[in-house]
Amino acid sequence: MLNSKKLARVAGIGAAATVAVGLFSTGAADADTFVALPGGTITKVLSDGTVVTVRLVGESANINPSLGSTPAHRNAWVSGSAQVDVEGGEDIGGKIYPGYVVGCQVNISGGGVEGALAGGFDVGDEESVLGAESGGNLSLGPGQATSFYILDIEKPDDYGSEDHATNNSFQGNNGSVTWADSTIGLTGCGGYAQARAFVRVKVETDRVQSVVTLWGQPFSIG
Incomplete structure (x- = not known):
């Protein structure tokens, strides 16, 4: 029996959107493995001179290799924080899309994915990540990989109907997103499996729009 509860919160400028998933493990037979991950930093100078710095901090994973008691079932709870700083302008805004790539018997450590891809996802393609589920x-x-977004923020659209956002928007020079114990549940993979965080940031100034991507370190999920 698996119980989960997801909370999402969005605040204003420089605020964090937090996703928390509380999970109750099935038993003591399968010991969880905690993995501290290094995160990373990337800085990009846009064509108009705007400097964008994206950081992934406090990244970790808690891995249960066989939640379904078979080698084809894996489960991990991932945490981290994405932080964005923008310099060189005043009329600035953007969106932060945090997510993960997961592969089954696929090398996801380079700039691309070797092997067949589920859902047509290519880690080297900026627009593919923005189209992830x-x-x-x-x-x-085996030989498949796919991607997903951490955030699923419910909010009304322009007509008052329910809408779901996979990003946290920010105005000004700073923005952030934090997630805690968000689930990666994988079935059908009988071989080794890996996951890798990404943070994609769309930045808009009065002169340019650009996308900056930061990749985390790949880690095994069993």
């Missing part, structure tokens, strides 16, 4: 319950076979 939300939700971390995945089914992959």
Whole structure:
């Protein structure tokens, strides 16, 4: 039996959107493995001179290699914080899209993915990441990889209907997103499996729009 509860919160300028998933493990037979990850930093100078710095900090994963008691089931709870700083302008805004790539018997450590890709995702393609789905319950076979967004923020659209956002918007020179114990659930993979965080940031100034991507370090999920 698996119980989960997701909370999302969005605040104003420089605020964090937080996603928390509380999970109750099935038993003591399968010991969880905690992995502290190094995160990273990337700085990009846009064509108009605007400087964008993206950081991934406090990244970690808590891995249960066999939640379904078979080698084809994996489960991990991932945490981290994405932080964005923008210099060189005043009329600035952007969107932060945090997510993960998950692969089954696929090398996801380079700039691309070797092998067949589920959902047509290519880690070297900026627009593919922006088209990823939300939700971390995945089914992959050998040689497949896919991506998903951490955020699923419910808010009304322009007409008052329910809408879901996979990003946190910010205005000004700073923005951030924090997630804690968000789930990666993988079924169907009988071989080794890996995951890797990404943070994609779309920045808009009065003269340019650009996308900056930061990749985390790949880690095994069993």
